[in-house]
Amino acid sequence: MGDVPEARRGAPARGAARPAEVPGHLPGEAAADLSTLRSHNLGIVLRMLRDHGTLTRKDIEHATGMVPASVTNLVADLAARGLVRDQRGGFGEARGRGRPRVTVEQVPDRVLGLAVRIERARLTAELHSSAGLLLDSSSRTVTHGWGQPGDVAEAIAALIARAATLADAHGGILLACTVTVPGPVGSDNRIADTLEFGWGHLDLVGLIRAAGAPEQLRLDVVSDSCAAALAEHWVLPRPRPGVTVLVGTGSGPSLVGGVVADGRILAGGRGYAGAVGHITVDWRGRSCECGSIGCVSTYVGPDALLASARLTDLAHMAGRAAALDELRARLDRGEKRALDVALRAGDILGAALRSAYDVVNPSTVVLGGYLAGLRRWLEPGIQMQLAPRSEKLAPVTIESGRLGSRAGMVGAARHGLQPVFDDPTIVPALRTDDAAVG
Numbered sequence: 001m002g003d004v005p006e007a008r009r010g011a012p013a014r015g016a017a018r019p020a021e022v023p024g025h026l027p028g029e030a031a032a033d034l035s036t037l038r039s040h041n042l043g044i045v046l047r048m049l050r051d052h053g054t055l056t057r058k059d060i061e062h063a064t065g066m067v068p069a070s071v072t073n074l075v076a077d078l079a080a081r082g083l084v085r086d087q088r089g090g091f092g093e094a095r096g097r098g099r100p101r102v103t104v105e106q107v108p109d110r111v112l113g114l115a116v117r118i119e120r121a122r123l124t125a126e127l128h129s130s131a132g133l134l135l136d137s138s139s140r141t142v143t144h145g146w147g148q149p150g151d152v153a154e155a156i157a158a159l160i161a162r163a164a165t166l167a168d169a170h171g172g173i174l175l176a177c178t179v180t181v182p183g184p185v186g187s188d189n190r191i192a193d194t195l196e197f198g199w200g201h202l203d204l205v206g207l208i209r210a211a212g213a214p215e216q217l218r219l220d221v222v223s224d225s226c227a228a229a230l231a232e233h234w235v236l237p238r239p240r241p242g243v244t245v246l247v248g249t250g251s252g253p254s255l256v257g258g259v260v261a262d263g264r265i266l267a268g269g270r271g272y273a274g275a276v277g278h279i280t281v282d283w284r285g286r287s288c289e290c291g292s293i294g295c296v297s298t299y300v301g302p303d304a305l306l307a308s309a310r311l312t313d314l315a316h317m318a319g320r321a322a323a324l325d326e327l328r329a330r331l332d333r334g335e336k337r338a339l340d341v342a343l344r345a346g347d348i349l350g351a352a353l354r355s356a357y358d359v360v361n362p363s364t365v366v367l368g369g370y371l372a373g374l375r376r377w378l379e380p381g382i383q384m385q386l387a388p389r390s391e392k393l394a395p396v397t398i399e400s401g402r403l404g405s406r407a408g409m410v411g412a413a414r415h416g417l418q419p420v421f422d423d424p425t426i427v428p429a430l431r432t433d434d435a436a437v438g
């Protein structure tokens with residue numbers, strides 16, 4: 001289900017409990033149901049604070065339809081776990097009797113998630129808090145790529161140890177480590193064979209645990225583009241759509257993307273969903289690196305675009321990013337070849353998105369990475385191709401990515417920290433002398 005939308009419509013949140021009405025003793029099963037309900041309600045309150053920043057207890061009552069005693073009780077529970085705290089400041093506008101306004105906010109550094117990105121010659125780590133703060137970042141390069149997966153697993157275990165020490169220093173807990181890779185990852189956390197590493201199907205999580213990562217740490221591997229889709233979804237203007245498709249992120253040679261549904265990565269039954277770059281646009285077309293034929297990536301991927309614009313030589317000399325900048329400059333100057341290339345790219349991308357439209361029915365398509373700067377020229381073609389479906393059924397908004405190359409890391413951290421918003425009781429209570437509010 002979605003995060004809190006029902007709450008914002010002013011109706012009681014689904015399953016909102018009134019703990020005060022619960023009788024004293026219950027058979028085992030009923031007690032278990034109530035504890036699930038309580039976790040659910042704690043999650044509703046914590047997600048509201050994540051999405052709105054600070055709120056008064058009254059705000060929470062109004063939005064959820066819970067009675068004051070329940071809200072007070074739930075906030076006290078979250079505070080006892082060190083997840084939220086009272087903020088006294090400002091004065092109530094209406095009353096004006098000198099009583100300071102008390103708002104509730106997330107404790108900024110109680111629950112932390114580590115995001116680690118593996119690239120061909122670099123390992124980057126960022127430590128994020130559940131309140132969205134970036135607490136630490138580090139990066140190391142390797143000269144000849146990651147020869148042995150065990151080497152990268154050991155390096156990640158060391159990053160986890162460093163993050164756990166930092167979490168301790170903040171009085172927080174390191175909940176999760178999410179590793180992103182530039183390729184597909186199955187639902188079993190295994191990295192599928194990627195051209196970048198040539199590792200085959202690999203249990204990286206097992207290797208990282210063997211290298212010393214603690215058992216209780218949540219450890220996940222996701223594709224960088226799916227993580228980027230998650231991050232771009234959450235920075236969209238409200239109300240956020242049910243389904244967001246991201247295309248064009250990454251720094252590699254091909255077009256990658258991801259799909260987010262109900263605020264989470266849409267991974268599909270086996271984990272490989274969201275590969276929008278490999279939607280077929282010509283079944284007798286060009287061979288794709290994925291093994292398929294006629295994928296949209298072979299026409300609209302960065303290298304394909306640069307080849308069409310006759311900028312491949314520049315890409316070899318100055319790098320892909322510089323060549324894409326040159327394409328953009330030529331478009332700004334209105335050069336005919338560049339315009340032809342971009343307009344045709346919009347058509348082809350639109351045809352691929354029309355296929356996606358009928359499968360996942362997105363309300364927003366985000367053009368990320370190298371496509372973000374080309375939106376002006378791509379959007380007319382995309383909308384024209386979508387029109388036969390979107391005009392009859394429901395429109396699609398096209399947005400530019402807002403996070404650039406940071407999207408994957410932000411999304412990875414968000415993915416790892418999601419469990420605390422689903423069930424805040426996974427965070428233990430503080431010792432009583434540390435609790436923030438009563």
Ligand SMILES: [Zn+2]
Pocket residue numbers: 277278288289290291292293295297
């Ligand atoms: Zn492909």
